[in-house]
Amino acid sequence: MTALATAPVPGSEAFTSEFAARKPRFSADPSWMAARRQAGIARFEALGLPTRKVEAWKYTDTQSLGRQAYQLADDATLSSAVMDELALAIDAYRLVFVDGLYNAELSDVAGLPDTVRVVPLSHAILHQPEVVGGSLNRLTGIDFTPFVALNSAFTEEGAVIQVGPRTVLDKPVYALFISRAAVDGQPVTMSHPRLLMQLGSRAEASVIEHHIGETGATNFTNLVAEVMLERGAVLNHYKLGEAATGETHIASVQVEQPRDSQYRSVNLNTGGGLVRNDIVCDLNGNNAHARLDGLFFGRDRQHVDTHTLVNHNEALTFSDENYKGILADRARGVFNGRVLVKRDSQKIEAHQNNANLLLSDRAEINTKPELEIYADDVKCSHGTTTGQLDEGAVFALRARGIDEQTARGLLTLAFANEVMTGLGIDAIAERIERSVAGRLPSRFHLDELVDLSVELAGGTVAVARDEDFA
Known part of the structure; x- marks a missing residue:
């Protein structure tokens, strides 16, 4: 008897076809990276794109992604004049990515302290396998979401940011991701960047993650970020989303916080046609603090979806969350913030608030703050408000x-x-x-x-x- 082949889940075919076509491009991968890619594409093929039948995606339809033939970019060509027009005017250590590929000419990380390393992921894969080999997918395994599995299959570039113990970085690290508009019949591109941020004991740093598209860009960005802090480390993580209104942006962020660490996320989004952010913080040690601030502004028919999860895995951990949404025209927003207090995680404090402003009677917000508590000596609050001017x-x-x-x-x-x-x-x-x-x-x-x-x-x-x- 011959075993029957398993048919791919509908919606995954376009991506699996691109993966098969691009195998020669990945031929130089070390064996551990090749295995990681194969596991990622197999998992995505089994899962497919999430549908609205999945509770976490009930308000966000991603099926249109499966109807578009996306391709990986072949070059990162961009003039300095275009970059200057799009980039933030800030003094920072800068890494520039164009359609997901690293542009060395536009990047500038000169002057970094000896205890800090900021390199493109492709460099780290070849020259620091002992770092990235054990870190990629350690927090976000391929089962995290179908999009993490897809990222695992196609990962080529991104940023590896390592700050040594007791080092206070003097200026931010600026990771700039630019999407180009397709011209002359060029295919629509996709990119699957990775951010790996590791801070040593009592280190302090700020990272600015900026996504912006040229007018008319219709690309697909699928980012995964993994943040690993050691005891007493402090990270300010800013994300500015200014994708073009025809673009799709999916992001998955996982943060691991031990004792005395502090993580602040400032997630600001004003662009994109379809935007989804998943942020998970694991508070694993006493006196770990997570602060999640966000603002999303939608116009026309933009759709912005934010899901957060803070796991209070240990006693004496603290979290504060404040998200605001502004929606005009026929824009739609989704906010789902969940706080989970594990059993015996006593004396924790967690506060969450979501306020929304509707500038049109056709705009829509779906908001759901959640508390799930399995301890009895806690201070927790959550709430949501929606109104007009x-x-x-x-x-x-x-x-x-x-x-x-x-x-x-x-x-x-x-x-x-x-x-x-x-x-x-x-x-x-x-x-x-x-x-x-x-x-x-x-x-x-x-x-x-x-x-x-x-x-x-x-x-x-x-x-x-x-x-x-x-």
Whole structure:
């Protein structure tokens, strides 16, 4: 009797075909990398793209990805003028990736301390197999999501960031991912970058992850980030999403935090057609702190989905989460924040809040904060609010001689300000200000705006709480 071949799950064929076609490209892989690729594509072929029947994806349809023939980019050509137009104007150690491939000419990591290593993943695979071989997929195994399995199959590039013990990095590491628009009948590209961030004991660093696309880009980015902190390490992880409105961006982030470590995520998204972020923090030691701040702004028919999970695996661990959503036109947002307190994880503290502002009666938000607690000596809170701009506040600003469009932009920006407070990177704040409120008259400054909003209206939105949206 002949064994029957298992048919691939619908939606996976386009990706498995590209994998088969690109095998010669991966021929130089070390054996452990080749095995990792094969396991990833086999797992993805078995799972396929997630459907809305899967609880975690019930509001986000990814099936259209299976109907597009994506290809890996063959070059990373980009002029410095285009990069300068798209990049943040900041003083940082910079790695530049174009359609997922490393561009050495546009990158600049000169002056790094001897105790810090910032290299493209392709370099680390060849020259540091003892580092990446045991770290890739250690936190996010191929079963994490189908997209992690897909990334495992196609991983070529990304950034490896290692900060030695007791090292305080003097300026941020800036990982810039640029998507080009297809021209002259070129195929739509996909990329599967990896970020591997490792901080030694009591090290401190900031990493800026910036995704931006040229106007008209329709590419697919599928990123996986793994963050490994040692005792007392402090990492500020900023993510700025400015993909073109025709692009799809999927990201999976896993963080491992031992005793006394601190991880701050600032996840800011204003672009992309379909965006999904999964962030998981494992608090594995006493006095580990996780702070997750986020802001998503959707227009037209953008769809932005954020899922977070904080696992309080040990006693005396702490987490704070504050996400804000602003949705206009027919944009849709999804927020699912889950806090899991394991058995015997006593004396933990966890707070979570999601507030949303709808600028159109056609915009939609699906929000679900969750607490799952198996300990009895804890301090936990969660909540969600959804509302519209307070028309009284709009009127009050107009009475001061401000036109209606500017007044609404100012109040919308004031709503976002809580997440932006303490950001510490002016270039990012300016991008968000321009996206959320447009180009405001120069006489307005953010601090003055907040004071003015509170003075005139006592707040910026008329709010309905979650119980009103049962």
